[in-house]
Amino acid sequence: MYQGEDYHAIEWSQQVPDGKVAVIHILAVHPDRQGSGIDSEIVREVIRLARKNGIKAVRLDALASNTPAHRMYKRLGFEYRGKQHLYAENTGWTDFYFFEFRQNHQSVDN
Numbered sequence: 633m634y635q636g637e638d639y640h641a642i643e644w645s646q647q648v649p650d651g652k653v654a655v656i657h658i659l660a661v662h663p664d665r666q667g668s669g670i671d672s673e674i675v676r677e678v679i680r681l682a683r684k685n686g687i688k689a690v691r692l693d694a695l696a697s698n699t700p701a702h703r704m705y706k707r708l709g710f711e712y713r714g715k716q717h718l719y720a721e722n723t724g725w726t727d728f729y730f731f732e733f734r735q736n737h738q739s740v741d742n
Contacts, residue, residue: 639691642714642730648689654682656692659701671701675708679733689732696727705731 635653656678661671682690694701696715706712710731719725 635691638693638716638718638728639730641716644689644691644713644732645711645734646689652686652688654678654687654690656690659692672704672708675705679708691730691732693728693730695723696729702729702731709734 634657635650635655639653639655656675659671659674661668679690690710691713692705692710694705702712710733713730713732715727715729717725717727720728
């Protein structure tokens with residue numbers, strides 16, 4: 633749930649101290665469970681736990697090429713906040729999209 637330096641370069645909708653931000657860095661679903669909705673339920677649970685613990689923002693990054701994940705995040709109330717070209721051990725240099733949950737969005741409880 634750590635917000636790294638890469639997150640500081642994004643123009644977020646609200647300025648929140650690092651200690652009040654929850655971050656989803658990697659969300660992966662086993663191929664046998666894809667399409668079951670478990671991905672959405674995991675994200676909803678992160679949002680619920682964040683609210684319960686006084687976290688002010690939930691943010692995440694996703695590979696720019698992962699359009700199914702982008703659709704899911706937007707459906708759950710996240711909004712696109714920017715793109716960066718970053719290096720990751722598992723991908724090398726690639727583009728990442730950054731998303732932030734809109735706290736007033738109600739779909740998390742659906």
